[in-house]
Amino acid sequence: xxxKNHQLDLNDPNLCRNLVELYQxxxxxxxxxxxxxxxxxxxIAIEEAVHRMNNKYLKFHEGVYEFIHPCLLKAxxxxxxxxxxxxxxxxxxxxxxxxxxxxxxxxxxxxLVIKINVDYHHILCxxxxxxxxxxxxxxxxxxQYIYSYWRSSGNNFVNEMFRHIEFILFKSLGVxxxxxxxxxxxxxxxxxxxxxxxVQFSKVTVLVDELTYKGRxxxxxxxxxxxxxxxxxxxxAAMNRYATDRVQTFKILLDxxxxxxxxxxxxxxxxxxxxxxxxxxxxxxxxxxxxxxxxILSVHxxxxxxxxxxxxxxxxxxxxxxxxxxIEIFKVLNLKTSNxxxxxxxxxxxxxxxxxxxxxxxxxxxxEIDQSVIHKTKDDGASPAKLEHExxxxxxxxxxxxxxxxxxxxxxxxxxxxxxxxxxxxHDKRDVLCFEDFMxxxxxxxxxxxxxxxxxxxx
Numbered sequence: 505x506x507x508k509n510h511q512l513d514l515n516d517p518n519l520c521r522n523l524v525e526l527y528q529x530x531x532x533x534x535x536x537x538x539x540x541x542x543x544x545x546x547x548i549a550i551e552e553a554v555h556r557m558n559n560k561y562l563k564f565h566e567g568v569y570e571f572i573h574p575c576l577l578k579a580x581x582x583x584x585x586x587x588x589x590x591x592x593x594x595x596x597x598x599x600x601x602x603x604x605x606x607x608x609x610x611x612x613x614x615x616l617v618i619k620i621n622v623d624y625h626h627i628l629c630x631x632x633x634x635x636x637x638x639x640x641x642x643x644x645x646x647x648q649y650i651y652s653y654w655r656s657s658g659n660n661f662v663n664e665m666f667r668h669i670e671f672i673l674f675k676s677l678g679v680x681x682x683x684x685x686x687x688x689x690x691x692x693x694x695x696x697x698x699x700x701x702x703v704q705f706s707k708v709t710v711l712v713d714e715l716t717y718k719g720r721x722x723x724x725x726x727x728x729x730x731x732x733x734x735x736x737x738x739x740x741a742a743m744n745r746y747a748t749d750r751v752q753t754f755k756i757l758l759d760x761x762x763x764x765x766x767x768x769x770x771x772x773x774x775x776x777x778x779x780x781x782x783x784x785x786x787x788x789x790x791x792x793x794x795x796x797x798x799x800i801l802s803v804h805x806x807x808x809x810x811x812x813x814x815x816x817x818x819x820x821x822x823x824x825x826x827x828x829x830x831i832e833i834f835k836v837l838n839l840k841t842s843n844x845x846x847x848x849x850x851x852x853x854x855x856x857x858x859x860x861x862x863x864x865x866x867x868x869x870x871x872e873i874d875q876s877v878i879h880k881t882k883d884d885g886a887s888p889a890k891l892e893h894e895x896x897x898x899x900x901x902x903x904x905x906x907x908x909x910x911x912x913x914x915x916x917x918x919x920x921x922x923x924x925x926x927x928x929x930x931h932d933k934r935d936v937l938c939f940e941d942f943m944x945x946x947x948x949x950x951x952x953x954x955x956x957x958x959x960x961x962x963x
Contacts, residue, residue, distance in 0.1 A: 512569040606657035647714035670732035742792035786821035827859035829950025858931035860955035
């Protein structure tokens with residue numbers, strides 16, 4: 505009756521084997537009896553035993569047996585120390601979150617729970633991660649469980665959980681983590697294979713957000729926090745989720761970033777791809793709030809080498825910043841013509857112009873709608889003959905001016921033809937911003953003045 509519905513189906517083909525495993529677990533028997541009998545003989549014995557318990561401990565309903573009262577199920581899980589490992593390995597998510605608590609948890613006097621020590625943390629981590637990334641409801645359920653029952657024990661459990669998440673994410677992306685997790689726990693690695701593709705960076709940032717109660721309670725951060733946790737939290741903060749009433753949380757994250765940025769392992773982590781499109785931490789950062797992104801970059805603006813990393817579409821974080829009109833980023837980095845190659849300068853200028861066209865539809869917005877000047881007649885109407893005559897006069901006057909202007913324009917075009925020919929290149933939003941859909945929904949672009957400032961900066 506260990507399935508998620510806590511029912512016993514006598515037609516289950518694994519019935520006998522499952523009950524033998526339970527029997528061994530309950531009584532610490534290491535060996536199966538030598539002659540357990542045939543499958544049919546075992547099934548008959550089970551049916552007789554279940555029939556004797558019917559209407560006492562069990563009830564028969566729609567072809568399956570169920571416990572009469574949920575307390576019987578709880579009594580089973582609490583009956584033996586041997587059941588703790590079994591519960592963590594085989595229990596449903598509901599069973600685990602209902603019974604399992606941290607050692608430091610102080611429950612009600614009448615509350616019956618199982619408190620586990622650090623020896624069981626790796627198993628619990630694996631089960632929670634397995635369920636957290638199934639769907640959004642499961643993720644919220646797991647986050648609420650951890651927030652409610654594990655805060656009192658500190659952030660050690662969360663750190664272990666995020667190291668596990670990091671391992672699975674990078675493993676699915678084919679990125680070498682150098683994490684001993686892959687060497688010390690082979691069983692963990694094998695079970696994590698099934699999670700490849702489910703653990704996405706977008707979901708990780710949501711988990712961070714929920715664990716901190718939307719950024720209001722920074723309990724999971726501290727000197728011992730996992731690097732991957734801090735990196736995920738900074739992206740979540742830059743999504744504008746950590747608003748003005750949660751300044752303390754962002755300050756803690758900023759301090760942690762400053763403390764770690766001189767660590768070689770942390771710098772390498774910042775340069776690793778976080779999704780199937782090859783986007784790194786800085787690719788994500790460029791698409792989010794300029795305020796938070798600028799504050800993060802100002803901590804160590806000399807990190808410009810990290811902006812050379814290209815994503816799957818060959819765009820660097822600086823390319824994205826230019827396309828989105830992030831002039832404040834360029835100011836923080838002090839990226840001027842003096843320390844910027846001519847090739848890069850032209851590329852960034854082209855991207856800024858394309859981004860401006862993409863977001864502000866410049867060609868349509870700035871196009872003047874030609875409206876004929878309506879000359880009134882005595883009857884307050886328009887005189888077509890008069891309009892035609894005045895238009896002809898205007899055209900003759902304009903021809904002289906246009907000829908003079910055209911000579912100047914041709915001269916300017918010849919001078920700048922080589923440079924300007926490249927600037928007609930168009931960059932599609934989906935092409936430059938090759939993120940998951942969730943990210944495209946939170947991308948923040950600059951104002952029109954920001955784009956103009958970038959274009960001037962690189963002109």
